[in-house]
Amino acid sequence: MRTFIGIDFPKSLKEQIVEVQSFLKSISKKGRWKYIDNFHLTLKFLGDIEYEKVEKIRQALEKNLKDFSRFSLKISSCGYFKGHGNLRVVYLKPDGNLEKLNNLFSLVEDAMAYVGFEREKRAYTPHITIAQDVVLNEPFENFQNYVENFSFDEIPVEKVILFLSEEIDRKRVYTPIFHIELV
Numbered sequence: 001m002r003t004f005i006g007i008d009f010p011k012s013l014k015e016q017i018v019e020v021q022s023f024l025k026s027i028s029k030k031g032r033w034k035y036i037d038n039f040h041l042t043l044k045f046l047g048d049i050e051y052e053k054v055e056k057i058r059q060a061l062e063k064n065l066k067d068f069s070r071f072s073l074k075i076s077s078c079g080y081f082k083g084h085g086n087l088r089v090v091y092l093k094p095d096g097n098l099e100k101l102n103n104l105f106s107l108v109e110d111a112m113a114y115v116g117f118e119r120e121k122r123a124y125t126p127h128i129t130i131a132q133d134v135v136l137n138e139p140f141e142n143f144q145n146y147v148e149n150f151s152f153d154e155i156p157v158e159k160v161i162l163f164l165s166e167e168i169d170r171k172r173v174y175t176p177i178f179h180i181e182l183v
Helices: 013-028 051-065 098-115 140-148
Strands: 002-008 030-034 040-048 069-081 087-096 128-136 155-158 161-170 172-181
Touching: 002 140, 013 087, 013 128, 040 051, 040 087, 051 098, 051 161, 051 172, 087 098, 087 140, 098 155, 128 140, 155 172
Parallel strands: none
Antiparallel strands: 002 040, 002 161, 030 128, 069 087, 069 155, 087 128, 161 172
16 A cells, blocks of 8 residues: 555635646646645655554654644745756645744654655655646746745644555545654
C-alpha cells in the first residue's frame, strides 16, 4: 500500500485554496487540478509499505513526537517546479513558524530512519500542490500577486497523519490510517 506522512487542513482552508486554484484555472490554457480533499502538506513520502509495518511506524512516530507542541503556519506566497514547456507543479508555500516545521520534519525523518526508511537526500521544501502540468495564458506574476493579496486562514498543525494513497475510479484518494496528536 502506497503511503505518506503529512498534515491535513481544515475544510475552510481547503475551500480558500480552491478559490485560489480557480483563479489559476482562469488564466491557464490547461492543467491537472488537485481535488479539494487532497490538499495537504507532506512531511515524508514512504511509498509502498507492507501493512505489517504500520504499527512500527506508529510506535516510532509516537516516541519521537510525544513532547512536540502544536503550532500554526500561514500561506503567503506560491511557486512552481518547471517542466518541459509547462509548470510541472504549481504550489502554495507555507510561511510563519518554519523552524518548528523543519524540526517536525527532522523528527519524522529520524523516526522513519529508525523503522528502516531511507533518509531524504534533498532539502525539505514544504509546499502545497494545487495543480500539475499547467500551461498559462498570462504571466505567473499575475497568479503570484493574487496569492499574495489573498487572506488565508492559518494552518493549524495539531496532528501528524499516516495517509494511504490509492486510485479509486481514476481519482487519487488519500485516506488517514492513523494520526499522532501533538501536545
